[in-house]
Amino acid sequence: MDLGNFSVSLAVKDISASCGFYEKLGFAMIGGDADQGWLIMKSPSCVVGLFQGMFEKNTLTFNPGWDSTGQTLDSFTDVRDIQKKLKADGVAFVSEVDETTSGPASCIVIDPDGNPILLDQHV
Numbered sequence: 001m002d003l004g005n006f007s008v009s010l011a012v013k014d015i016s017a018s019c020g021f022y023e024k025l026g027f028a029m030i031g032g033d034a035d036q037g038w039l040i041m042k043s044p045s046c047v048v049g050l051f052q053g054m055f056e057k058n059t060l061t062f063n064p065g066w067d068s069t070g071q072t073l074d075s076f077t078d079v080r081d082i083q084k085k086l087k088a089d090g091v092a093f094v095s096e097v098d099e100t101t102s103g104p105a106s107c108i109v110i111d112p113d114g115n116p117i118l119l120d121q122h123v
Contacts, residue, residue: 001085002077004064007040007047009118011059015039015052022048031070040070059116065123072123079121083107 012018015034022041023029027048032039037052047068049061065076080099086109087093094116097105106120 001082002064003062003082003119004073004076004121005047005062005066005068005070007049007061007063009049009051009055009059009061011055011057012050012052015050018050018052022050042069055116057116059118060111061118061120064119064121076123078102079105079107079119082119 010018015037019029019034019039019041025043027041027043030040030042030047032050037054039050041048041050063070064079064082065073067073080097080101083093083097084099091109094108094110095106097107104122106118108119109117111117
C-alpha cells in the first residue's frame with residue numbers, strides 16, 4: 001500500500017518564528033499561507049508543515065497522490081482504498097472518509113503510542 005508523500009505536520013505557536021527557524025536549518029517555503037496559519041517547508045530530503053491553530057499535536061502526515069514537491073502523481077492509491085484496507089486490518093479511525101465520494105478527502109488514525117496519523121488527499 002502506497003500512503004503517498006510523507007511529512008511531519010508541526011503544531012506551532014508562532015508561525016513566523018518557526019518559519020525563520022526552519023529556514024536557518026536549510027528549509028525553504030514551497031507552499032502555504034502564513035495569514036491562514038500554515039506553511040509547507042522543504043529541505044533537499046524532507047518536508048515539514050507548520051500549522052498554527054490547526055492541530056492539537058504534532059502529526060505524521062501522508063498525502064496520497066502527491067510527490068515531495070506537492071505535484072500530482074499520475075497513479076496513486078486513493079485514500080478511500082487505503083481506509084478500506086486499514087479497516088479490514090482492524091485499524092480504528094478517529095475520523096473517516098466518506099467512501100461514496102471521490103476527490104480530495106482525509107482520515108485520521110492514532111498509532112499505539114497516541115500519535116495522530118493524517119491521510120490527507122488533495123486530488
